[in-house]
Amino acid sequence: MAMLEVKDLEVHYGVIKAIKGVSFEVNEGEVVSLIGANGAGKTTILHAVSGLLPKSKGSITFEGTDITKVPAHKIVSLGMAHVPEGRRVFAQLSVLENLKLGAYTRNDKKEMESTLKMIYESFPRLEERKNQTAGTLSGGEQQMLAMGRALMSHPKLILMDEPSMGLSPIFVEEIFNIIKKISSQGTTVLLVEQNAKKALSIADRAYVLETGNITLSGDANVLMNDESVKKAYLGE
Amino acid sequence: MSFWNYLINGLSLGSVYAIIALGYTMVYGIAKMLNFAHGDVIMVGGFVIYTIMNGAGLNPLLAVLISIVACTVLGVVIEKVAYKPLRKATPLAVLITAIGVSYLLQNVALLIFGSDAKLFTSVVNMTPISLADGQIVITGETQITIIACIIIMIALSLFIKKTKAGQAMLAVSEDKDAAELMGINVNGTISLTFAIGSGLAAVAGALLCSAYPTLTPYTGSMPGIKAFVAAVFGGIGSIPGAFIGGILLGIIENLSKAYISSQMADAIVFSVLIIVLLVKPTGLLGKKYSEKV
Ligand SMILES: Nc1ncnc2c1ncn2[C@@H]1O[C@H](COP(=O)(O)OP(=O)(O)OP(=O)(O)O)[C@@H](O)[C@H]1O
Ligand SMILES: [Mg+2]
Numbered sequence: 001m002a003m004l005e006v007k008d009l010e011v012h013y014g015v016i017k018a019i020k021g022v023s024f025e026v027n028e029g030e031v032v033s034l035i036g037a038n039g040a041g042k043t044t045i046l047h048a049v050s051g052l053l054p055k056s057k058g059s060i061t062f063e064g065t066d067i068t069k070v071p072a073h074k075i076v077s078l079g080m081a082h083v084p085e086g087r088r089v090f091a092q093l094s095v096l097e098n099l100k101l102g103a104y105t106r107n108d109k110k111e112m113e114s115t116l117k118m119i120y121e122s123f124p125r126l127e128e129r130k131n132q133t134a135g136t137l138s139g140g141e142q143q144m145l146a147m148g149r150a151l152m153s154h155p156k157l158i159l160m161d162e163p164s165m166g167l168s169p170i171f172v173e174e175i176f177n178i179i180k181k182i183s184s185q186g187t188t189v190l191l192v193e194q195n196a197k198k199a200l201s202i203a204d205r206a207y208v209l210e211t212g213n214i215t216l217s218g219d220a221n222v223l224m225n226d227e228s229v230k231k232a233y234l235g236e
Numbered sequence: 237m238s239f240w241n242y243l244i245n246g247l248s249l250g251s252v253y254a255i256i257a258l259g260y261t262m263v264y265g266i267a268k269m270l271n272f273a274h275g276d277v278i279m280v281g282g283f284v285i286y287t288i289m290n291g292a293g294l295n296p297l298l299a300v301l302i303s304i305v306a307c308t309v310l311g312v313v314i315e316k317v318a319y320k321p322l323r324k325a326t327p328l329a330v331l332i333t334a335i336g337v338s339y340l341l342q343n344v345a346l347l348i349f350g351s352d353a354k355l356f357t358s359v360v361n362m363t364p365i366s367l368a369d370g371q372i373v374i375t376g377e378t379q380i381t382i383i384a385c386i387i388i389m390i391a392l393s394l395f396i397k398k399t400k401a402g403q404a405m406l407a408v409s410e411d412k413d414a415a416e417l418m419g420i421n422v423n424g425t426i427s428l429t430f431a432i433g434s435g436l437a438a439v440a441g442a443l444l445c446s447a448y449p450t451l452t453p454y455t456g457s458m459p460g461i462k463a464f465v466a467a468v469f470g471g472i473g474s475i476p477g478a479f480i481g482g483i484l485l486g487i488i489e490n491l492s493k494a495y496i497s498s499q500m501a502d503a504i505v506f507s508v509l510i511i512v513l514l515v516k517p518t519g520l521l522g523k524k525y526s527e528k529v
Contacts, residue, residue: 052413076419088414090407101407104400104418153419 003028003063003157003188004049004080010057011041011048018044020212021058026157031179031189033199033220035233036209042192043085046159046207049190050082051075062157077105081155085162085192087146091135095126098134098145102152112152119148122178140171147178157188164195176202196233200224208233240372242494243411243487248378248401248447250486251385256463257470258392259433259477265409265473266429269330273314273337276345277434281307281441282451283345286354289301296359304438312427313432320423338457345453357448384439389479392432396475405429409473462489465509471522480520 002025008053011019011207019041026032037044047053051072067075074187081102090098099119103112123144129137143163150158152222163179176198183189183202194200200206200220208216208229216222216223223229256278263271284303288294294302318337322330394403402515407415408425411419422500437456445451462485470481488508492501514519 050417052416072416073414073419075419076417082417084414084417088411088417090410090414092410093403093406097403097406101415101418101420104404149418153242 001064002026004190005061006045006049006058007060008058009045009048009060011044011053011054012056013044017045017056018212019048022209022212022214023058024190024207024214024217026186026190028156029183029186030204031183031191031202032208033191033193033203033206035193035196035199037232038194039211040209041212042209043161045192046082046084046161046192050080050159054056060135076153076155079154079156080213081150081153081157081158082159083146083150083161083163085165087139087142089134089137089142089145090150092133094131094133095137095145096130098149099126099130099152102149103154105153111154115154116150122181123148140167140174143167143171143175144178147175147182151182151187155187157180157190161192162194163191164193164198172198196229197224200234238371239494240368242490244372244374244378246487246490247483248381248486249490250466251381252440252444252447252459252481252482253463253466253486254385254479254482255388255443256459257467258388258475259436260464260467261470261472261475261478262405262429263433264467266405267315269319269327269380269424270334271317271319271430271433271465272331272334272464273341273384273435273462274288274437275456275458275463276338276341277307277311277437277456278441278444278459279345279451279453279456280310280341281438282445282455283349283354284438285359285442285445286356286451289357289359296357296361299440300359300442304435307438307441308431308435311430311437315427315430320426342453342457345369349453350454353450355444356449356451358449359442366415366460375447377443381443381447385441385479385482388436388439389475392475401425401428424454462505465505468519469509469512471519474519474521477519477521 004026007023009019009022022045034042034045044053048055055068056214059066062078062080064077090101099116106112125141126144126148134142137145147163162173167175179189179191180202181217185186190200191203203220205218206220206223207214216229255503259274260271263269279301284306285299288299288302289296314337318333322333358375358377360380362379365374365379396405404415404420404425407418407420407423412422445518466481466485467478469485470477473518485505489501489505492504496504
């Protein structure tokens with residue numbers, strides 16, 4: 001059984017149907033990527049999975065538990081974290097306060113401290129700037145903070161929405177290295193990206209989304225060599 | 237009366253405004269709405285104390301505690317029944333609802349207690365302090381009011397800085413969806429904010445009615461508006477702003493009454509607000525954050 005199973009998902013914004021019956025799954029240990037153009041519905045799908053948006057049809061199952069109707073704040077403690085599009089760090093709070101909010105659902109102080117240590121090891125910049133207000137960080141640093149904050153809940157599955165958006169090439173490289181590291185440490189990753197080349201290079205499998213429908217799916221290295229994917233998403 | 241007396245009385249009135257303004261500013265910061273019924277919760281608190289002390293003859297401290305509990309519950313119920321269903325509505329619809337709730341509370345009080353002013357027995361029983369050979373007198377009410385305001389300010393700041401629930405409030409005030417993603421129950425946090433704000437309104441009611449001992453269904457209305465002005469003056473959404481705005485407003489009002497004209501005092505207060513907002517649209521301590529991409 002897959003870790004995350006999305007079946008026939010439909011999501012509406014008012015009368016507009018943004019997601020038109022999408023099914024996909026993520027297995028434990030995988031990096032699965034969801035690629036698609038602007039407005040395809042990637043963010044909408046992630047919001048539906050993590051409980052921020054109501055679903056009009058279909059079901060979502062996480063580790064065997066039906067979470068279709070579970071509100072977002074209860075999903076975190078089941079072991080799913082979400083790094084939202086545009087980072088959404090708490091700009092007026094310090095880096096450390098942001099990280100602590102990431103562990104809001106955890107009660108064991110000791111375990112929390114050790115997770116914090118691990119995060120500081122992966123993101124030394126965050127430790128250097130722990131007392132700085134998050135709003136004053138650079139875009140790349142904010143992305144690291146958003147990832148660190150999600151990891152503070154010690155998730156089994158992490159959803160990431162365009163982590164490379166708006167970053168310089170060096171930062172993009174660094175962010176993707178960190179995603180690889182997160183994956184190698186045992187966290188399952190569902191990655192939404194417009195940078196399809198990068199995303200496919202680190203993913204095991206991928207789904208291609210077009211205006212609310214999945215049009216292609218398969219092994220990442222197969223999709224990378226698919227003519228239509230090359231043309232539409234890899235700019236070749 | 238000397239200047240110092242006016243100043244101290246202004247400080248005391250300002251402390252009451254500050255306590256009320258805290259409720260306004262916290263609710264605005266977290267629910268992004270102006271709760272115009274906030275002032276009327278003060279009046280309800282006053283009537284609860286009045287009824288308990290005159291009817292049941294309980295001791296004042298107990299009456300105040302019961303009033304705090306009653307107002308806390310009232311605040312949470314108002315939020316659940318009147319505002320929560322409008323979470324996704326336009327700000328104007330919410331504002332009109334809040335004004336409706338304000339009239340509702342006033343009219344219910346009118347039905348129960350009538351429109352004639354009740355004489356409120358002070359809940360404070362402390363000897364006045366007399367300084368400078370009796371030139372300056374600080375009443376028990378004034379002492380308690382200033383002390384209460386300082387304690388509330390410190391306690392609230394610590395609560396927000398040091399507790400998980402306080403940090404959750406800050407997170408919700410910045411970004412509700414991101415807060416949900418942290419596992420924070422946003423609705424619960426909004427309820428908690430209304431509970432704290434309304435509990436503080438009850439404290440303000442007890443202090444206000446003790447210092448100015450007439451109680452009518454409209455008692456909360458003017459202090460409510462003044463406290464709202466204080467919150468905007470200090471920077472709406474900012475807790476230290478509410479504190480400073482409240483204190484300054486009380487002092488300006490009292491000094492205007494003493495040295496300029498008691499009829500003009502309110503006009504002066506509002507003029508100061510307008511001038512401050514012209515110079516600094518976000519209020520004294522209000523900040524605008526520009527987010528980086
Ligand atoms: N709050 C909203 N109200 C109405 N329509 C919305 C809303 N959010 C998104 N949409 C619409 O839903 C569709 C999918 O949007 P979504 O944000 O999921 O796309 P995306 O694939 O994440 O795009 P991008 O790569 O630009 O982030 C778009 O047509 C968008 O206009
Ligand atoms: Mg998106």
